[in-house]
Amino acid sequence: MNYLKSLSLLFIVFSSVNVLPAKIRVLLIDGQNNHNWKATTPVMVDILESSGSFKVTVSTSPPKKSEAAAWAKWNPKFNSYAVTVSNYNGEMWPKEVQDNLTNYVKGGGSFVVVHAANNAFGQWKEYNQMIGLGGWGGRNEKSGPYLFYNDLGKLVRDPRPGRGGSHGPQSEFIVQVRDFKHSITKGMPQKWLHNKDELYDSLRGPAEKVKILATAYSEKSKKHEPMIMTISYGKGRVFHTPMGHADYSMKCIGFQEVLRRGTEWAATGQVTSELPLDFPTEKKVSSQ
DSSP: HHHHHHHHHHHHHHHHHHHSOEEEEEEESSOOOSSSSSHHHHHHHHHHHHTTEEEEEEOOOOOTTTTHHHHHHOOOOOGSEEEEEEOSSSSSSOHHHHHHHHHHHTTTEEEEEEGGGTTTTOOOOOHHHHHHHBBBOOOGGGGEEEEEEEETOEEEEEEEEEOOOOOOOOOEEEEESSOSSTTTTTOOOOOEEEEEEEEEEEOOOOOEEEEEEEEEEEEETEEEEEEEEEEHHHHHHHHEOOOOOOOOHHHBBHHHHHHHHHHHHHSSSOOOOOTTTOOOOOOOOBBO
């Protein structure tokens, strides 16, 4: 009898192990950035992997001014991963890599854009359609409209002439949720205080199939700027947050949950994580 009980317990244990969900395979791209990617990449990896839901592989591009031979050896296998996260802002990728990313996302892959990754590739048409909005990199009215909320809570598409991308001094700022039904922002307080960061304003681009989930008010632009958004590109899902300037910005519990949820949503179309008890409030930053 004891023998049978032991076998039953072993069966239960092994059955429980076998039904554990597989970790989401993430490819994180870095290697060039006007921000300190060597500091932020490890933080991003830890944010994702510490949840137990992700397994991250980092692919580092050749450094600036590398020879063509070095670039020829760098060819990330996007199709081997459920989602690609970009921490890259630098030189244009080889045409083959560009096409591979475009086809991957358009064909049903997933892409996550963090902070300065939206500065990259101002002249790459498909990339700008993919990310919805961007800044700097030669972006202007030819790139597409500004997209923001006004004080009346109305979404505005503004085609007026002007450069794309700006920010004021780094500071803490309030993130205001605009869509409480989306799985990324579901359960979040209406307003929560984000840690010291750059608040990007005046982003512009094709702005096609963009859904703004949360904004932050910019004292510089006097507008409510997109901070959490999703984009549909072909059959693929794209998650985009302009937050995450530095490692200390990423220590914000709010940012960490946004990155986890956004990455899971991009990869699977759903969010399974519960909002942490120490999530920031409107009055108080919460950081690790």
